[in-house]
Amino acid sequence: MKASTLQQGIPYLRHAFVPQPVMGRSPTQLRAYVDGPDDITGRPFMSEVIAALTRPKSEEETRQHNFDRSTPRFVEPDTEENLHQLFVENLWTDMLPFILPTEERVAAMLEGTSRSPDTVVGQMRPTGTREAWEYTVEKVAVNAVMAGAKPEYFPVILALAATCASARASTTSSAASMAVVNGPVREEIDMNWGTGAMGPYNHANATIGRAYGLLSQNLQGGSVPAETYLGSQGNNYAYNSVTFAENEERSPWVPFHVQHGFDADQSAVSVFGGCRSTAFNLGLRAKHWQDHVRNMLRGLNPHNPPTFVLDPITAQQFIDRGGFDTKEKLIQWVYENATMPAGIYWDYQLIENYVYPHALNGVEPYATKLKAASDELIPIYREDEIHVVVVGGETNGYWRIMGCNYAGTASVDDWR
Amino acid sequence: MGSHLKVHNPMGYPPQIDQKHLAPRVSDLAGKTVYLVDCRFDDGDILVEQMANWFRDNRPDINIEVRRKSGVYTERDENLYEEIQQKGAGAVMAVGH
Known part of the structure:
Protein backbone atom coordinates (compact mmCIF):
# COMPACT_ATOMS: atom_id res chain seq x y z
CA MET A 1 0.00 0.00 0.00
CA LYS A 2 2.73 2.46 0.96
CA ALA A 3 4.78 1.67 -2.15
CA SER A 4 1.71 2.22 -4.30
CA THR A 5 0.79 5.56 -2.75
CA LEU A 6 4.41 6.72 -2.95
CA GLN A 7 4.37 6.07 -6.69
CA GLN A 8 1.18 8.13 -6.94
CA GLY A 9 3.00 11.05 -5.30
CA ILE A 10 1.21 10.78 -1.94
CA PRO A 11 3.88 9.34 0.38
CA TYR A 12 1.97 10.23 3.53
CA LEU A 13 -1.51 9.03 2.64
CA ARG A 14 -3.21 7.91 5.83
CA HIS A 15 -4.38 4.33 6.23
CA ALA A 16 -6.34 2.14 8.61
CA PHE A 17 -6.52 -1.62 8.23
CA VAL A 18 -9.11 -4.28 9.03
CA PRO A 19 -7.90 -7.89 8.96
CA GLN A 20 -7.74 -9.92 5.75
CA PRO A 21 -9.75 -11.50 4.25
CA VAL A 22 -12.85 -9.40 3.80
CA MET A 23 -14.13 -11.63 1.00
CA GLY A 24 -16.63 -14.22 2.20
CA ARG A 25 -17.07 -12.73 5.66
CA SER A 26 -20.63 -12.18 6.91
CA PRO A 27 -21.98 -8.74 7.82
CA THR A 28 -21.69 -9.72 11.49
CA GLN A 29 -18.06 -10.73 11.08
CA LEU A 30 -17.26 -7.54 9.20
CA ARG A 31 -18.96 -5.45 11.88
CA ALA A 32 -16.61 -7.16 14.34
CA TYR A 33 -13.70 -6.09 12.14
CA VAL A 34 -15.00 -2.51 12.26
CA ASP A 35 -15.50 -2.61 16.05
CA GLY A 36 -12.15 -4.30 16.58
CA PRO A 37 -8.51 -3.19 16.46
CA ASP A 38 -6.61 -1.90 13.47
CA ASP A 39 -4.73 -4.89 12.07
CA ILE A 40 -1.44 -2.97 11.99
CA THR A 41 -1.45 -0.57 14.94
CA GLY A 42 -3.64 -2.55 17.34
CA ARG A 43 -5.58 0.58 18.25
CA PRO A 44 -9.38 0.68 17.67
CA PHE A 45 -9.95 0.65 13.91
CA MET A 46 -12.59 3.36 13.85
CA SER A 47 -10.50 5.59 16.12
CA GLU A 48 -7.77 5.30 13.50
CA VAL A 49 -10.28 6.25 10.79
CA ILE A 50 -11.54 9.31 12.69
CA ALA A 51 -8.00 10.35 13.54
CA ALA A 52 -6.90 10.04 9.91
CA LEU A 53 -9.76 12.31 8.87
CA THR A 54 -9.26 14.97 11.55
CA ARG A 55 -5.66 14.96 12.82
CA PRO A 56 -3.85 18.16 11.73
CA LYS A 57 -1.25 17.60 9.06
CA SER A 58 2.19 17.16 10.55
CA GLU A 59 5.31 18.95 9.39
CA GLU A 60 6.50 15.72 7.79
CA GLU A 61 3.22 15.32 5.92
CA THR A 62 3.47 18.79 4.44
CA ARG A 63 7.14 18.84 3.47
CA GLN A 64 8.33 18.39 -0.09
CA HIS A 65 9.44 14.79 -0.57
CA ASN A 66 12.64 13.86 -2.36
CA PHE A 67 11.67 11.55 -5.21
CA ASP A 68 15.13 11.03 -6.71
CA ARG A 69 15.06 7.46 -8.03
CA SER A 70 17.51 7.54 -10.91
CA THR A 71 18.88 4.18 -12.09
CA PRO A 72 22.67 3.97 -12.49
CA ARG A 73 23.95 2.25 -15.61
CA PHE A 74 26.29 0.01 -13.63
CA VAL A 75 26.37 -1.43 -10.14
CA GLU A 76 29.40 -0.96 -7.91
CA PRO A 77 32.21 -3.30 -9.11
CA ASP A 78 32.69 -6.31 -6.87
CA THR A 79 33.67 -9.96 -6.90
CA GLU A 80 31.61 -12.39 -8.95
CA GLU A 81 30.35 -14.07 -5.79
CA ASN A 82 29.31 -10.80 -4.16
CA LEU A 83 27.60 -9.58 -7.32
CA HIS A 84 25.60 -12.78 -7.58
CA GLN A 85 24.53 -12.27 -3.99
CA LEU A 86 23.64 -8.63 -4.66
CA PHE A 87 21.38 -9.57 -7.59
CA VAL A 88 19.65 -12.21 -5.48
CA GLU A 89 19.20 -9.85 -2.51
CA ASN A 90 17.79 -7.15 -4.78
CA LEU A 91 15.35 -9.67 -6.29
CA TRP A 92 16.72 -8.95 -9.76
CA THR A 93 16.60 -12.66 -10.64
CA ASP A 94 14.08 -15.50 -10.81
CA MET A 95 16.25 -17.35 -8.24
CA LEU A 96 17.65 -19.76 -10.83
CA PRO A 97 21.36 -19.48 -11.73
CA PHE A 98 21.93 -16.52 -14.02
CA ILE A 99 24.67 -14.88 -16.07
CA LEU A 100 26.16 -11.66 -14.73
CA PRO A 101 25.64 -8.88 -17.32
CA THR A 102 29.24 -7.72 -17.79
CA GLU A 103 30.06 -4.97 -20.27
CA GLU A 104 31.48 -7.53 -22.68
CA ARG A 105 28.46 -9.84 -22.54
CA VAL A 106 26.00 -6.99 -22.96
CA ALA A 107 28.03 -5.64 -25.89
CA ALA A 108 27.91 -9.07 -27.50
CA MET A 109 24.13 -9.23 -27.01
CA LEU A 110 23.79 -5.81 -28.63
CA GLU A 111 25.44 -7.26 -31.75
CA GLY A 112 22.17 -9.15 -32.23
CA THR A 113 20.35 -6.00 -33.34
CA SER A 114 21.06 -3.03 -35.58
CA ARG A 115 19.17 -0.75 -33.22
CA SER A 116 21.07 1.78 -31.11
CA PRO A 117 21.56 0.83 -27.44
CA ASP A 118 19.88 4.02 -26.27
CA THR A 119 16.73 3.51 -28.36
CA VAL A 120 13.69 3.56 -26.10
CA VAL A 121 11.84 0.26 -26.51
CA GLY A 122 8.80 0.98 -24.37
CA GLN A 123 7.28 1.32 -20.95
CA MET A 124 5.97 -1.39 -18.67
CA ARG A 125 4.07 -1.56 -15.38
CA PRO A 126 3.17 -4.41 -13.01
CA THR A 127 -0.52 -3.54 -13.07
CA GLY A 128 -2.81 -0.84 -14.38
CA THR A 129 -2.73 1.19 -11.19
CA ARG A 130 1.08 1.27 -11.03
CA GLU A 131 3.47 3.69 -12.68
CA ALA A 132 5.15 2.71 -15.96
CA TRP A 133 8.94 2.47 -16.12
CA GLU A 134 10.87 3.08 -19.33
CA TYR A 135 13.63 1.00 -20.89
CA THR A 136 16.13 1.07 -23.73
CA VAL A 137 17.63 -1.53 -26.05
CA GLU A 138 20.64 -1.76 -23.74
CA LYS A 139 18.49 -2.42 -20.67
CA VAL A 140 16.70 -5.23 -22.51
CA ALA A 141 20.09 -6.65 -23.50
CA VAL A 142 21.20 -6.71 -19.86
CA ASN A 143 18.25 -8.89 -18.94
CA ALA A 144 18.67 -11.08 -22.02
CA VAL A 145 22.25 -11.80 -20.92
CA MET A 146 21.09 -12.69 -17.42
CA ALA A 147 18.62 -15.21 -18.89
CA GLY A 148 21.37 -16.98 -20.84
CA ALA A 149 20.02 -16.01 -24.26
CA LYS A 150 22.16 -15.89 -27.38
CA PRO A 151 22.57 -12.66 -29.41
CA GLU A 152 20.68 -14.20 -32.35
CA TYR A 153 17.60 -14.46 -30.10
CA PHE A 154 17.79 -10.77 -29.23
CA PRO A 155 15.33 -9.43 -31.88
CA VAL A 156 12.64 -11.76 -30.49
CA ILE A 157 13.37 -10.59 -26.95
CA LEU A 158 13.25 -6.95 -28.03
CA ALA A 159 9.92 -7.61 -29.73
CA LEU A 160 8.60 -9.10 -26.50
CA ALA A 161 9.77 -5.99 -24.63
CA ALA A 162 8.14 -3.82 -27.30
CA THR A 163 4.72 -5.31 -26.55
CA CYS A 164 4.94 -3.46 -23.19
CA ALA A 165 2.90 -6.34 -21.74
CA SER A 166 4.40 -7.46 -18.45
CA ALA A 167 5.09 -11.13 -17.82
CA ARG A 168 5.25 -10.27 -14.09
CA ALA A 169 1.79 -8.89 -13.51
CA SER A 170 1.14 -7.90 -9.92
CA THR A 171 -2.28 -9.40 -9.50
CA THR A 172 -3.32 -11.34 -6.41
CA SER A 173 -4.52 -13.98 -8.88
CA SER A 174 -0.94 -15.05 -9.77
CA ALA A 175 -1.09 -14.57 -13.52
CA ALA A 176 1.66 -15.65 -15.90
CA SER A 177 2.17 -15.03 -19.60
CA MET A 178 2.42 -17.05 -22.81
CA ALA A 179 4.49 -16.10 -25.89
CA VAL A 180 4.04 -17.58 -29.37
CA VAL A 181 6.67 -16.99 -32.08
CA ASN A 182 5.77 -17.09 -35.78
CA GLY A 183 7.59 -16.70 -39.08
CA PRO A 184 11.07 -17.49 -40.43
CA VAL A 185 12.88 -16.49 -37.22
CA ARG A 186 11.65 -19.72 -35.64
CA GLU A 187 13.89 -21.76 -37.90
CA GLU A 188 16.73 -19.22 -37.98
CA ILE A 189 17.28 -19.51 -34.22
CA ASP A 190 16.35 -23.20 -34.00
CA MET A 191 13.20 -22.85 -31.91
CA ASN A 192 11.05 -25.86 -31.15
CA TRP A 193 7.43 -26.18 -32.31
CA GLY A 194 7.34 -29.99 -32.28
CA THR A 195 7.78 -32.59 -29.57
CA GLY A 196 8.14 -31.01 -26.12
CA ALA A 197 7.94 -27.45 -27.47
CA MET A 198 6.22 -26.16 -24.34
CA GLY A 199 8.71 -27.93 -22.05
CA PRO A 200 12.36 -27.44 -21.06
CA TYR A 201 13.92 -29.03 -24.16
CA ASN A 202 15.05 -26.17 -26.40
CA HIS A 203 17.61 -23.46 -25.66
CA ALA A 204 15.86 -20.68 -27.60
CA ASN A 205 12.38 -21.43 -26.24
CA ALA A 206 13.73 -21.68 -22.70
CA THR A 207 15.94 -18.60 -22.59
CA ILE A 208 13.72 -16.28 -24.66
CA GLY A 209 10.85 -17.04 -22.30
CA ARG A 210 13.04 -16.59 -19.26
CA ALA A 211 14.35 -13.30 -20.63
CA TYR A 212 10.75 -12.11 -21.06
CA GLY A 213 10.16 -12.71 -17.36
CA LEU A 214 13.40 -11.14 -16.16
CA LEU A 215 13.07 -8.07 -18.35
CA SER A 216 9.49 -7.64 -17.16
CA GLN A 217 10.32 -7.74 -13.48
CA ASN A 218 13.36 -5.49 -13.72
CA LEU A 219 12.34 -3.01 -16.38
CA GLN A 220 8.90 -2.35 -14.84
CA GLY A 221 10.50 -1.45 -11.52
CA GLY A 222 10.47 -4.77 -9.73
CA SER A 223 8.42 -7.83 -8.90
CA VAL A 224 8.86 -7.88 -5.14
CA PRO A 225 6.46 -9.96 -3.05
CA ALA A 226 4.11 -7.78 -0.98
CA GLU A 227 5.25 -4.66 -2.84
CA THR A 228 5.15 -5.02 -6.61
CA TYR A 229 3.99 -8.65 -6.69
CA LEU A 230 0.86 -9.73 -4.83
CA GLY A 231 0.16 -13.15 -6.36
CA SER A 232 -1.21 -15.14 -3.45
CA GLN A 233 -0.12 -18.57 -4.71
CA GLY A 234 2.42 -17.66 -7.39
CA ASN A 235 2.60 -19.40 -10.75
CA ASN A 236 5.17 -21.85 -12.14
CA TYR A 237 4.30 -20.81 -15.68
CA ALA A 238 6.18 -17.59 -14.87
CA TYR A 239 9.60 -19.29 -15.03
CA ASN A 240 9.66 -19.08 -18.82
CA SER A 241 6.29 -17.56 -19.66
CA VAL A 242 5.16 -20.60 -21.68
CA THR A 243 7.23 -19.60 -24.71
CA PHE A 244 7.20 -21.65 -27.93
CA ALA A 245 6.94 -21.40 -31.70
CA GLU A 246 3.75 -22.23 -33.57
CA ASN A 247 3.90 -25.38 -35.66
CA GLU A 248 3.12 -23.64 -38.94
CA GLU A 249 4.43 -26.55 -41.00
CA ARG A 250 1.91 -29.06 -39.64
CA SER A 251 -0.95 -26.69 -38.84
CA PRO A 252 -3.94 -27.02 -41.20
CA TRP A 253 -4.71 -23.34 -40.69
CA VAL A 254 -3.04 -19.95 -41.24
CA PRO A 255 -0.33 -18.97 -38.73
CA PHE A 256 -1.36 -16.88 -35.76
CA HIS A 257 0.59 -13.79 -36.82
CA VAL A 258 -1.05 -13.86 -40.27
CA GLN A 259 -4.41 -13.66 -38.51
CA HIS A 260 -3.13 -10.45 -36.94
CA GLY A 261 -1.94 -8.53 -39.96
CA PHE A 262 1.49 -9.93 -40.74
CA ASP A 263 2.65 -11.69 -43.89
CA ALA A 264 3.66 -15.33 -43.58
CA ASP A 265 7.29 -14.49 -44.42
CA GLN A 266 7.48 -11.90 -41.64
CA SER A 267 8.46 -12.83 -38.11
CA ALA A 268 6.46 -11.82 -35.06
CA VAL A 269 5.82 -12.73 -31.47
CA SER A 270 2.40 -12.72 -29.80
CA VAL A 271 1.84 -12.43 -26.08
CA PHE A 272 -1.01 -13.52 -23.85
CA GLY A 273 -1.53 -12.55 -20.20
CA GLY A 274 -3.58 -13.92 -17.36
CA CYS A 275 -2.39 -17.52 -17.82
CA ARG A 276 -3.62 -19.66 -14.94
CA SER A 277 -6.56 -21.84 -15.89
CA THR A 278 -5.69 -24.81 -18.08
CA ALA A 279 -7.98 -27.58 -19.34
CA PHE A 280 -6.61 -30.69 -21.00
CA ASN A 281 -7.88 -33.64 -23.00
CA LEU A 282 -6.98 -36.39 -25.49
CA GLY A 283 -8.37 -36.08 -28.99
CA LEU A 284 -11.99 -35.65 -30.00
CA ARG A 285 -14.32 -38.62 -29.59
CA ALA A 286 -16.83 -39.28 -32.38
CA LYS A 287 -19.98 -39.38 -30.25
CA HIS A 288 -19.57 -36.81 -27.48
CA TRP A 289 -16.67 -34.55 -28.53
CA GLN A 290 -18.86 -31.46 -28.37
CA ASP A 291 -19.97 -32.24 -24.82
CA HIS A 292 -16.38 -32.90 -23.80
CA VAL A 293 -15.19 -29.56 -25.16
CA ARG A 294 -18.11 -27.74 -23.54
CA ASN A 295 -17.15 -29.31 -20.21
CA MET A 296 -13.56 -28.11 -20.65
CA LEU A 297 -14.76 -24.60 -21.41
CA ARG A 298 -16.97 -24.55 -18.31
CA GLY A 299 -13.96 -25.69 -16.29
CA LEU A 300 -11.98 -22.56 -17.07
CA ASN A 301 -12.60 -19.36 -15.17
CA PRO A 302 -15.12 -17.10 -16.90
CA HIS A 303 -12.90 -14.02 -16.91
CA ASN A 304 -9.98 -15.36 -18.98
CA PRO A 305 -11.13 -16.44 -22.43
CA PRO A 306 -9.94 -19.67 -24.04
CA THR A 307 -6.97 -20.01 -26.34
CA PHE A 308 -6.96 -23.49 -27.87
CA VAL A 309 -3.41 -24.89 -27.88
CA LEU A 310 -3.67 -27.82 -30.25
CA ASP A 311 -1.33 -30.58 -31.30
CA PRO A 312 -1.55 -30.90 -35.11
CA ILE A 313 -3.32 -34.24 -34.65
CA THR A 314 -6.15 -32.56 -32.75
CA ALA A 315 -6.22 -29.57 -35.08
CA GLN A 316 -6.96 -32.02 -37.90
CA GLN A 317 -9.58 -33.73 -35.74
CA PHE A 318 -11.42 -30.44 -35.31
CA ILE A 319 -11.64 -30.33 -39.10
CA ASP A 320 -12.68 -33.96 -39.39
CA ARG A 321 -15.28 -33.87 -36.59
CA GLY A 322 -16.59 -30.33 -36.89
CA GLY A 323 -15.71 -29.22 -40.40
CA PHE A 324 -13.73 -26.26 -39.05
CA ASP A 325 -11.46 -25.71 -42.03
CA THR A 326 -10.47 -22.27 -40.72
CA LYS A 327 -9.54 -21.10 -37.24
CA GLU A 328 -12.40 -18.61 -37.48
CA LYS A 329 -14.97 -21.40 -37.87
CA LEU A 330 -13.63 -23.17 -34.78
CA ILE A 331 -13.66 -19.88 -32.86
CA GLN A 332 -17.28 -19.29 -33.88
CA TRP A 333 -18.25 -22.72 -32.56
CA VAL A 334 -16.43 -22.10 -29.28
CA TYR A 335 -18.17 -18.75 -28.87
CA GLU A 336 -21.58 -20.34 -29.43
CA ASN A 337 -20.92 -23.31 -27.15
CA ALA A 338 -19.11 -21.67 -24.23
CA THR A 339 -22.28 -20.72 -22.38
CA MET A 340 -23.74 -20.84 -18.91
CA ILE A 380 -19.26 -16.59 -21.41
CA TYR A 381 -16.73 -14.93 -23.72
CA ARG A 382 -16.60 -12.50 -26.62
CA GLU A 383 -15.83 -14.07 -29.99
CA ASP A 384 -12.91 -11.71 -30.61
CA GLU A 385 -11.10 -12.83 -27.47
CA ILE A 386 -11.05 -16.56 -28.38
CA HIS A 387 -7.89 -17.81 -30.14
CA VAL A 388 -6.24 -20.91 -31.61
CA VAL A 389 -2.56 -21.84 -31.93
CA VAL A 390 -1.00 -25.11 -33.07
CA VAL A 391 2.03 -26.68 -31.37
CA GLY A 392 3.30 -30.18 -30.75
CA GLY A 393 5.11 -33.10 -32.29
CA GLU A 394 2.17 -35.43 -33.02
CA THR A 395 3.30 -38.12 -30.60
CA ASN A 396 -0.39 -38.18 -29.63
CA GLY A 397 -3.52 -36.05 -29.85
CA TYR A 398 -3.27 -34.44 -26.43
CA TRP A 399 -4.28 -30.82 -26.32
CA ARG A 400 -5.18 -28.11 -23.90
CA ILE A 401 -7.07 -24.88 -23.50
CA MET A 402 -5.26 -22.00 -21.84
CA GLY A 403 -7.44 -19.39 -20.18
CA CYS A 404 -5.64 -16.17 -21.12
CA ASN A 405 -5.98 -12.72 -22.63
CA TYR A 406 -4.32 -11.94 -25.96
CA ALA A 407 -2.26 -8.78 -25.43
CA GLY A 408 -0.82 -8.15 -28.89
CA THR A 409 1.63 -9.16 -31.60
CA ALA A 410 4.94 -7.36 -32.21
CA SER A 411 7.22 -7.47 -35.22
CA VAL A 412 10.52 -9.27 -34.71
CA ASP A 413 11.90 -7.90 -37.97
CA ASP A 414 11.67 -4.33 -36.64
CA TRP A 415 14.27 -5.27 -34.04
CA ARG A 416 16.79 -7.11 -36.19
CA MET B 1 40.47 -4.82 -7.89
CA GLY B 2 41.72 -7.31 -10.44
CA SER B 3 39.11 -9.89 -9.54
CA HIS B 4 36.31 -7.32 -9.48
CA LEU B 5 33.72 -7.32 -12.22
CA LYS B 6 31.86 -4.35 -13.66
CA VAL B 7 28.28 -5.30 -14.50
CA HIS B 8 25.18 -3.48 -15.68
CA ASN B 9 22.25 -2.58 -13.47
CA PRO B 10 19.22 -4.50 -14.87
CA MET B 11 16.52 -2.11 -13.66
CA GLY B 12 14.55 0.22 -15.94
CA TYR B 13 14.08 3.94 -15.54
CA PRO B 14 11.34 5.19 -13.19
CA PRO B 15 9.13 8.12 -14.15
CA GLN B 16 9.18 11.44 -12.40
CA ILE B 17 6.81 11.64 -9.45
CA ASP B 18 4.74 14.76 -8.95
CA GLN B 19 3.91 15.11 -5.29
CA LYS B 20 0.31 15.48 -4.24
CA HIS B 21 -0.55 16.74 -0.79
CA LEU B 22 -3.16 15.58 1.67
CA ALA B 23 -6.50 17.34 1.48
CA PRO B 24 -7.21 19.92 4.20
CA ARG B 25 -8.34 18.37 7.50
CA VAL B 26 -11.26 19.51 9.63
CA SER B 27 -10.78 19.37 13.39
CA ASP B 28 -14.31 18.20 14.08
CA LEU B 29 -16.58 16.13 11.84
CA ALA B 30 -19.80 17.01 13.69
CA GLY B 31 -22.38 18.22 11.19
CA LYS B 32 -20.05 17.48 8.31
CA THR B 33 -20.36 14.90 5.52
CA VAL B 34 -17.98 11.97 5.20
CA TYR B 35 -18.06 9.73 2.12
CA LEU B 36 -17.49 5.99 2.50
CA VAL B 37 -16.52 4.71 -0.94
CA ASP B 38 -16.74 1.05 -1.91
CA CYS B 39 -14.07 0.59 -4.57
CA ARG B 40 -15.52 -2.78 -5.63
CA PHE B 41 -13.00 -5.07 -4.06
CA ASP B 42 -14.34 -8.48 -3.02
CA ASP B 43 -17.28 -7.90 -0.61
CA GLY B 44 -16.00 -4.40 0.15
CA ASP B 45 -19.58 -3.16 -0.10
CA ILE B 46 -20.53 -5.20 2.98
CA LEU B 47 -17.58 -3.81 4.93
CA VAL B 48 -18.46 -0.24 3.98
CA GLU B 49 -22.06 -0.79 5.05
CA GLN B 50 -20.84 -1.96 8.45
CA MET B 51 -18.68 1.15 8.76
CA ALA B 52 -21.77 3.23 8.00
CA ASN B 53 -23.63 1.34 10.73
CA TRP B 54 -20.83 2.15 13.17
CA PHE B 55 -21.19 5.85 12.42
CA ARG B 56 -24.96 5.69 12.92
CA ASP B 57 -24.48 3.90 16.26
CA ASN B 58 -21.56 5.94 17.56
CA ARG B 59 -21.39 9.24 15.67
CA PRO B 60 -24.88 10.09 14.43
CA ASP B 61 -23.77 13.73 14.32
CA ILE B 62 -21.73 12.95 11.19
CA ASN B 63 -23.54 12.73 7.84
CA ILE B 64 -22.47 9.56 6.08
CA GLU B 65 -22.73 9.10 2.32
CA VAL B 66 -22.11 5.53 1.15
CA ARG B 67 -21.15 5.35 -2.51
CA ARG B 68 -20.03 2.58 -4.84
CA LYS B 69 -17.36 3.71 -7.27
CA SER B 70 -18.27 3.49 -10.95
CA GLY B 71 -16.21 1.13 -13.09
CA VAL B 72 -13.75 -1.53 -11.92
CA TYR B 73 -11.40 -0.70 -9.08
CA THR B 74 -8.54 0.23 -11.40
CA GLU B 75 -10.54 3.09 -12.90
CA ARG B 76 -11.09 6.62 -11.63
CA ASP B 77 -14.63 7.86 -10.98
CA GLU B 78 -14.18 11.51 -11.77
CA ASN B 79 -17.82 12.47 -11.12
CA LEU B 80 -17.73 10.97 -7.65
CA TYR B 81 -14.35 12.51 -6.80
CA GLU B 82 -15.66 15.90 -7.92
CA GLU B 83 -18.73 15.50 -5.70
CA ILE B 84 -16.57 14.57 -2.72
CA GLN B 85 -14.39 17.63 -3.27
CA GLN B 86 -17.47 19.84 -3.39
CA LYS B 87 -19.51 18.39 -0.55
CA GLY B 88 -17.31 16.21 1.63
CA ALA B 89 -15.28 17.01 4.72
CA GLY B 90 -13.48 13.73 4.21
CA ALA B 91 -13.60 10.41 2.42
CA VAL B 92 -12.65 6.84 3.24
CA MET B 93 -11.71 4.75 0.23
CA ALA B 94 -12.23 1.04 0.92
CA VAL B 95 -9.35 -0.56 -0.96
CA GLY B 96 -8.88 -4.32 -0.87
CA HIS B 97 -5.94 -6.63 -1.10
Missing part, protein backbone atom coordinates in the same frame (compact mmCIF):
# COMPACT_ATOMS: atom_id res chain seq x y z
CA PRO A 341 -26.91 -19.63 -17.16
CA ALA A 342 -26.80 -15.89 -16.61
CA GLY A 343 -27.44 -16.19 -12.88
CA ILE A 344 -24.41 -18.43 -12.41
CA TYR A 345 -22.24 -16.24 -14.64
CA TRP A 346 -22.97 -13.00 -12.80
CA ASP A 347 -22.40 -14.67 -9.42
CA TYR A 348 -18.72 -15.39 -10.14
CA GLN A 349 -16.53 -13.11 -7.99
CA LEU A 350 -14.30 -12.42 -11.00
CA ILE A 351 -17.31 -11.30 -13.02
CA GLU A 352 -18.63 -9.24 -10.12
CA ASN A 353 -15.26 -7.46 -9.87
CA TYR A 354 -14.22 -7.01 -13.48
CA VAL A 355 -17.25 -7.30 -15.76
CA TYR A 356 -20.33 -6.22 -13.79
CA PRO A 357 -19.13 -2.59 -13.41
CA HIS A 358 -18.76 -2.37 -17.21
CA ALA A 359 -22.25 -3.80 -17.68
CA LEU A 360 -23.66 -1.16 -15.31
CA ASN A 361 -21.94 1.50 -17.40
CA GLY A 362 -23.65 0.23 -20.55
CA VAL A 363 -20.58 -1.37 -22.14
CA GLU A 364 -21.55 -4.06 -24.67
CA PRO A 365 -21.89 -6.98 -24.87
CA TYR A 366 -21.99 -7.04 -21.06
CA ALA A 367 -24.97 -4.68 -20.73
CA THR A 368 -27.06 -7.01 -22.92
CA LYS A 369 -25.91 -10.06 -20.96
CA LEU A 370 -27.07 -8.35 -17.78
CA LYS A 371 -30.62 -8.22 -19.13
CA ALA A 372 -30.83 -12.02 -19.51
CA ALA A 373 -33.05 -14.03 -17.19
CA SER A 374 -31.21 -15.97 -14.50
CA ASP A 375 -31.66 -19.35 -16.20
CA GLU A 376 -31.02 -18.09 -19.74
CA LEU A 377 -27.84 -19.40 -21.36
CA ILE A 378 -25.49 -16.57 -22.27
CA PRO A 379 -22.05 -16.58 -23.96
